[in-house]
Amino acid sequence: MIIAVDGPAASGKGTIAKALARHYGLPCLDTGLLYRAVGLSVLKRGGDPDIKADALAACDFGDEILADPALRSEAVGSLASRVSVHQAVRDALIARQRDFATQPGGAILDGRDIGTVIAPDADAKIFVTASVHVRAERRYKDSLAQGGQPDMDSLIADIQARDTRDMSRDHAPLKIADGADLLDTSDLTIDAAVQRAIALVDAQLEGRPAG
Numbered sequence: 001m002i003i004a005v006d007g008p009a010a011s012g013k014g015t016i017a018k019a020l021a022r023h024y025g026l027p028c029l030d031t032g033l034l035y036r037a038v039g040l041s042v043l044k045r046g047g048d049p050d051i052k053a054d055a056l057a058a059c060d061f062g063d064e065i066l067a068d069p070a071l072r073s074e075a076v077g078s079l080a081s082r083v084s085v086h087q088a089v090r091d092a093l094i095a096r097q098r099d100f101a102t103q104p105g106g107a108i109l110d111g112r113d114i115g116t117v118i119a120p121d122a123d124a125k126i127f128v129t130a131s132v133h134v135r136a137e138r139r140y141k142d143s144l145a146q147g148g149q150p151d152m153d154s155l156i157a158d159i160q161a162r163d164t165r166d167m168s169r170d171h172a173p174l175k176i177a178d179g180a181d182l183l184d185t186s187d188l189t190i191d192a193a194v195q196r197a198i199a200l201v202d203a204q205l206e207g208r209p210a211g
Contacts, residue, residue: 001123001125002119002122003020003021003024003026003080003104003106003108003109003111003122003124003126004010004109004111004114004115004118004122004126005017005114005116005197006111006112006113006114006126006176006180007110007112007127007128008112008129008135008162009081009139009159009162009163010136011128011135011136011185012128012137012190013110013126013128014110015193015194016110016126016148016193016194016197017030017109018184019194020108020194023198024197024201026105026106026108027100027103027107027108028107028108029097029101029107029108029109029110030110031097031109031112031118032110033187034066034070034093034097034169035080035082035083035084035089035093036077036204037065037083038059038080038083038089038093039058039076039077039080039082040068040076040079040080041061041090042054042058042071042078042083044211045058045081047084049079049080050081051129052085052086052088054194055082055083055086055089056088056089056176058083059089059092065070066080067072071176073157074158078158078161078162081161081162081165082165083101084112084166085165085171087170087180088188089159090117090171090172091102092174094118097109097114097118098118098119098121098123101118101119102112106123112166112172113172113173115127115176115177115178115180117172120177123178123204123205123206124200124204125179125180125181125204126180126182126183126195126200127180127183128183128185128200129182129183130184130185131186132156132160132163134158134185134186137152139159140155143155179204181203181204183196183197
């Protein structure tokens with residue numbers, strides 16, 4: 001069983017994907033970490049994430065970088081959005097993602113092109129979203145909790161810029177996959193969003209309309 005969870009930054013897709021993994025007893029991959037790893041590798045090498053050659057050269061990262069706390073920073077998140085524009089980078093990472101998806105027993109993957117490119121034949125697909133302001137507020141609270149001094153206007157501008165890059169790129173743009181159910185978490189608690197996600201997945205697996 002393969003479950004695809006897509007959506008923009010700070011929509012809640014990662015939290016929902018992990019909860020679905022626990023519920024269904026499946027391994028989970030945050031594919032965004034792979035692109036963040038490329039972005040961080042570019043930064044460490046002194047390269048330019050907007051230059052295809054630099055971004056592609058950074059795709060040979062080792063698995064140990066996936067545990068680096070720096071991957072979760074806003075700065076690296078922006079770098080990930082920039083390197084993901086390059087088709088060569090996406091091609092370099094696609095096999096790793098598909099291998100994870102097709103492992104025995106199945107898996108859950110969250111990202112921006114899981115249901116459209118990585119696993120278009122997934123058994124269930126969800127597109128998680130939320131308003132820009134709600135997503136910025138979530139990032140604001142996360143940053144405060146980590147001891148940061150976030151600026152709301154900057155967070156909103158960054159999310160809007162990332163949305164534009166992700167939705168307008170020529171290759172694998174962020175969009176709702178065919179057959180995916182939309183889950184707007186703007187006005188939902190985490191528990192409510194998770195329960196709604198489970199209901200949507202169950203309905204798709206059973207081949208019935210979601211209530």
